[in-house]
Amino acid sequence: MPKPSDLLQGTLDLLILKTIARKPLHGWGIAKRIQTLSGDILAVGQGSLYPALYRLENQGWICADWVESDLGRPAKVYALTPEGRRQLERELKSWNRLSSAVQLLIQNA
Amino acid sequence: MRIIRIIKRRVHALLYRSNADAELQREIEIHMQQLTNEAIAAGMTGVDARAMALREFGPIDQIKEKCRDTRRVSWIQDFVQDLRYGVRMLRQSPGFTAIAVTTLALGIGANTAIFSIVDAVLLRSLPYPDPDQLVLMFDVPLNRPDALSGISYRDFTECRGQSRVFSEMAGNTFHDLTLTGAGEPSIVNTADVTPEIFSVLNAKPLVGRTLLAEDGKKGAAAVAVLSENLWRSRFGSNPGLIGQSIALDMRSFTVVGILPASFRYPEGAPAQDVWISVTQDPLFGPLTSQPGVRLLGVLGRLKPGVPLAKAQAEMKTLSARLAKQFPAEDSEFAIRIKPYRQVVVGNLKPALLILLGAVALVLLMACANVANLLLSQATSRGREIAVRLALGASRARIVRQLLTESALLGLLGGVAGMLLAGGAVRGLQPFLPSDVAPIGAIHVGGPVLAFALCLSLAAALAFGLAPALIATPANLQKNIKEGGERTGQRGGRHLRSFLATTEISLATMLLIAGGLLVRSFALVTSVNPGFDPQSVTEAEVSLPQFQYSTPQQWTAFSNELLARLHALPRFTDSALAAPLPMDRQGQAAFAFTIAGNPKLPPGQSTTANYATVSPGYFRVMRIPLLHGRVFSAQDSPSNPSVAIINEMLARRYFPNQDPIGRQMRFGFPPNGNVAREIVGVVGDVRDVALSKEPGPQMYVPFAQAPLYGGEVVVRSSLSASSVAAAIRQAVHSIDKDLPVTNVASFPDALGQSISRERFRTLLLGSFGAIALVLAAVGIFGVISYSVSQRTHEIAIRMALGAERRDVLRLILGQGAKLALLGLGIGVVFALLVTRSIASLLYSVSATDPLTFGIVAIVLFGVAVTACYIPARRAVRVDPMAALRYQ
Numbered sequence: 001m002p003k004p005s006d007l008l009q010g011t012l013d014l015l016i017l018k019t020i021a022r023k024p025l026h027g028w029g030i031a032k033r034i035q036t037l038s039g040d041i042l043a044v045g046q047g048s049l050y051p052a053l054y055r056l057e058n059q060g061w062i063c064a065d066w067v068e069s070d071l072g073r074p075a076k077v078y079a080l081t082p083e084g085r086r087q088l089e090r091e092l093k094s095w096n097r098l099s100s101a102v103q104l105l106i107q108n109a
Numbered sequence: 110m111r112i113i114r115i116i117k118r119r120v121h122a123l124l125y126r127s128n129a130d131a132e133l134q135r136e137i138e139i140h141m142q143q144l145t146n147e148a149i150a151a152g153m154t155g156v157d158a159r160a161m162a163l164r165e166f167g168p169i170d171q172i173k174e175k176c177r178d179t180r181r182v183s184w185i186q187d188f189v190q191d192l193r194y195g196v197r198m199l200r201q202s203p204g205f206t207a208i209a210v211t212t213l214a215l216g217i218g219a220n221t222a223i224f225s226i227v228d229a230v231l232l233r234s235l236p237y238p239d240p241d242q243l244v245l246m247f248d249v250p251l252n253r254p255d256a257l258s259g260i261s262y263r264d265f266t267e268c269r270g271q272s273r274v275f276s277e278m279a280g281n282t283f284h285d286l287t288l289t290g291a292g293e294p295s296i297v298n299t300a301d302v303t304p305e306i307f308s309v310l311n312a313k314p315l316v317g318r319t320l321l322a323e324d325g326k327k328g329a330a331a332v333a334v335l336s337e338n339l340w341r342s343r344f345g346s347n348p349g350l351i352g353q354s355i356a357l358d359m360r361s362f363t364v365v366g367i368l369p370a371s372f373r374y375p376e377g378a379p380a381q382d383v384w385i386s387v388t389q390d391p392l393f394g395p396l397t398s399q400p401g402v403r404l405l406g407v408l409g410r411l412k413p414g415v416p417l418a419k420a421q422a423e424m425k426t427l428s429a430r431l432a433k434q435f436p437a438e439d440s441e442f443a444i445r446i447k448p449y450r451q452v453v454v455g456n457l458k459p460a461l462l463i464l465l466g467a468v469a470l471v472l473l474m475a476c477a478n479v480a481n482l483l484l485s486q487a488t489s490r491g492r493e494i495a496v497r498l499a500l501g502a503s504r505a506r507i508v509r510q511l512l513t514e515s516a517l518l519g520l521l522g523g524v525a526g527m528l529l530a531g532g533a534v535r536g537l538q539p540f541l542p543s544d545v546a547p548i549g550a551i552h553v554g555g556p557v558l559a560f561a562l563c564l565s566l567a568a569a570l571a572f573g574l575a576p577a578l579i580a581t582p583a584n585l586q587k588n589i590k591e592g593g594e595r596t597g598q599r600g601g602r603h604l605r606s607f608l609a610t611t612e613i614s615l616a617t618m619l620l621i622a623g624g625l626l627v628r629s630f631a632l633v634t635s636v637n638p639g640f641d642p643q644s645v646t647e648a649e650v651s652l653p654q655f656q657y658s659t660p661q662q663w664t665a666f667s668n669e670l671l672a673r674l675h676a677l678p679r680f681t682d683s684a685l686a687a688p689l690p691m692d693r694q695g696q697a698a699f700a701f702t703i704a705g706n707p708k709l710p711p712g713q714s715t716t717a718n719y720a721t722v723s724p725g726y727f728r729v730m731r732i733p734l735l736h737g738r739v740f741s742a743q744d745s746p747s748n749p750s751v752a753i754i755n756e757m758l759a760r761r762y763f764p765n766q767d768p769i770g771r772q773m774r775f776g777f778p779p780n781g782n783v784a785r786e787i788v789g790v791v792g793d794v795r796d797v798a799l800s801k802e803p804g805p806q807m808y809v810p811f812a813q814a815p816l817y818g819g820e821v822v823v824r825s826s827l828s829a830s831s832v833a834a835a836i837r838q839a840v841h842s843i844d845k846d847l848p849v850t851n852v853a854s855f856p857d858a859l860g861q862s863i864s865r866e867r868f869r870t871l872l873l874g875s876f877g878a879i880a881l882v883l884a885a886v887g888i889f890g891v892i893s894y895s896v897s898q899r900t901h902e903i904a905i906r907m908a909l910g911a912e913r914r915d916v917l918r919l920i921l922g923q924g925a926k927l928a929l930l931g932l933g934i935g936v937v938f939a940l941l942v943t944r945s946i947a948s949l950l951y952s953v954s955a956t957d958p959l960t961f962g963i964v965a966i967v968l969f970g971v972a973v974t975a976c977y978i979p980a981r982r983a984v985r986v987d988p989m990a991a992l993r994y995q
Binding site: 026027028031045046047048050051054055058060063066071073075076081 | 112114132133135136137139140143144164165166167168169172175176178179
């Protein structure tokens with residue numbers, strides 16, 4: 001049986017991209033924001049955010065830099081790369097397709 | 110763009126790994142701090158808040174590992190980590206490392222050294238284009254297919270004209286000529302060739318030209334091509350030398366070209382200084398018109414794609430045609446061809462392959478030893494490995510780590526081995542047999558280094574894999590239950606015993622092979638050659654034939670020279686002879702007939718080795734006179750021809766008769782049919798090689814059969830160098846243009862004649878010694894380890910009343926059992942293997958029981974002694990302490 005985190009991994013990636021699309025954020029900020037939007041996804045622990053961030057960074061969708069932050073000391077702040085922005089659009093599209101398909105399925109079932 | 114960013118990031122991660130780890134740590138720390146702050150703000154105490162933050166965040170270490178995993182470079186990092194870990198392990202146990210690296214260095218070094226010789230002799234291609242098209246041609250008597258001889262000038266010309274399978278064909282022979290004019294008179298190695306040789310071998314001149322077809326015609330102007338070496342050393346690289354003339358045997362030759370130093374034919378022969386047409390040679394030139402004189406070595410280049418069999422078939426047809434056309438000379442002969450490469454390396458190949466095989470066994474033993482060491486080490490690391498397996502490391506991962514360590518050891522051993530090989534090759538250079546030495550510089554070059562590297566890694570895999578597999582058991586639980594200390598012990602113990610037994614059997618084989626050669630060499634060097642070489646000096650004097658053309662001049666010169674030598678103080682005795690025993694240029698054999706004996710059936714002949722000697726020869730060489738008299742000054746050309754025979758000839762051809770006064774017909778052509786009265790019988794002399802039994806020999810007085818020179822032998826209490834100087838002075842006081850060459854003390858010359866035997870004995874002997882040491886270390890390791898594992902058992906035995914003697918017997922018995930098993934297997938294999946070196950042995954059988962026996966006793970003794978040290982330790986076990994510890 002797949003673990004919830006596996007199921008939700010794609011969703012988590014999408015949420016991260018979406019979150020930092022508006023403005024660059026550090027890990028703590030991303031976690032807070034995702035938690036306010038949807039508390040369940042990070043239920044396994046806020047720490048699971050970081051492997052996702054590292055993976056996205058390795059794929060080149062996002063980039064990070066240590067800058068002065070609102071936390072009172074330098075923090076690693078993540079921002080979308082141009083490729084990341086395009087990737088976000090693609091993912092949003094496919095998410096929309098999927099959710100409308102699921103929507104349709106549920107309505108007609 | 111994205112790809113570049115990804116690559117940059119991965120490289121960065123790889124290079125600044127610790128940096129990246131610190132960043133991750135900091136990032137997580139910030140997050141934790143925020144979570145803690147939130148919890149405190151919600152009213153929790155510091156400790157509770159931290160615990161809360163941890164719960165919220167999740168398992169930090171797992172998360173970190175997941176982050177690291179995203180970098181996808183972990184296999185390289187693992188490798189670097191393994192390497193670092195390996196280095197640390199090796200440094201932690203320097204004793205183990207030193208023994209393992211030394212063992213491997215011995216094995217790899219010996220292999221690399223031998224391989225460098227094999228590479229130079231067997232593998233490096235011949236320095237001619239398309240060498241596989243080159244074949245040598247020989248005339249072979251129909252009734253003795255093994256007696257290869259040269260081809261007559263006429264038959265060569267016929268073959269060359271009629272053959273369709275050869276693109277070109279050339280003849281050559283060699284003759285030492287005297288070069289005079291520029292500086293000291295000297296002997297120059299001269300190649301007498303037909304001009305085609307340069308196109309067959311594709312030789313391009315450095316300056317000027319090589320010989321043209323016209324230069325080979327009879328009556329053409331005398332021209333010469335010089336070697337680059339001679340041109341540089343003798344003529345100061347003067348480019349104006351072309352067109353000038355030089356004097357060879359007092360005859361003028363015009364220099365037309367210089368050949369580069371790299372050109373040499375045949376490969377492996379002493380370098381030639383001068384090339385002239387065979388028709389211009391003072392000795393061979395006139396012989397080219399005698400169709401019965403088979404003077405030319407013939408080298409042919411097959412047309413591309415022509416198989417050897419086709420060429421051989423053509424030669425068969427051609428031989429038949431020649432036999433019909435010239436029945437007088439050619440009816441009893443056929444022409445045979447052999448690939449050039451086969452002739453060059455043919456006689457070296459078996460000995461080299463034997464050495465290569467022997468040295469491979471040494472490496473095998475070294476690997477077995479290191480495997481044994483690793484096994485003991487891996488076993489003592491059992492607990493560590495078990496814990497790592499329990500913590501989730503995969504078996505493959507740990508095997509990989511252990512193999513990395515092995516590879517590290519292998520490479521260290523390889524590097525040390527290459528250094529050793531470099532030294533060994535330099536050290537061996539003076540011992541190289543004279544026919545191997547000139548084949549080309551033997552050096553540790555690219556292919557040899559590649560060989561050593563592959564060998565190191567292969568060895569690492571060989572000695573590392575089994576211990577690594579045994580150290581990482583499939584059944585983990587059992588291991589942990591047993592405290593990990595007995596990891597793989599059962600399989601390990603069997604493997605260890607197996608390795609020790611194998612080592613002893615390999616050592617047995619090597620020692621027996623080495624022992625046989627050493628014994629054979631000892632017999633060869635202690636053999637009585639039939640003469641006494643001590644305090645004898647030899648020197649070669651050769652008379653230029655244009656100047657000294659008549660036998661009367663030769664005799665006059667030799668008489669004068671001997672008279673001057675006799676007059677010198679402390680020159681006990683001196684004589685002139687040609688050839689001497691063990692002469693570099695070989696012995697001359699002539700057919701003879703005995704007057705009064707029935708005529709031999711046609712096709713059969715009796716032959717004996719022939720030497721022409723001055724009267725003092727038998728005194729100088731201390732060859733005993735058995736009957737009759739030796740030669741005297743009375744045996745001059747005007748008196749009846751006389752001869753002296755050796756004991757072997759007397760016994761074989763005059764059984765139960767007195768040979769004194771009988772007559773034999775033989776002689777140096779054209780005096781082949783001169784009747785000579787036997788006046789004396791002397792002792793047998795080993796003249797071909799120290800390892801060859803003497804055959805029938807006949808001597809004639811130099812005055813009755815003079816030659817244009819010969820070997821001067823002098824018995825004197827003076828040092829060889831002062832004798833040499835005196836001989837030179839005496840020769841030059843008669844004629845300042847005469848060269849004196851090949852001056853050597855006779856014992857040195859004898860040593861040179863057995864350089865091959867000495868070389869292989871030295872090598873196989875050292876392999877045997879290395880093998881003995883390795884085997885001793887091997888069995889010592891096994892028994893030591895076994896003792897350390899059986900401490901508990903021994904303690905119980907002693908507590909139950911076993912005497913020290915019993916314990917000693919127990920441990921030694923274990924070692925002796927291994928040693929006997931190994932010996933038994935080794936002797937059986939040795940019986941099979943030593944047959945291959947039978948041809949290298951002199952008067953020792955390949956199954957010589959004495960050698961087998963001594964080797965068995967020595968090896969058994971060494972093995973038991975090696976076991977005695979750990980056995981003593983076992984005896985000293987204090988039962989109380991041992992049991993309490995356990």
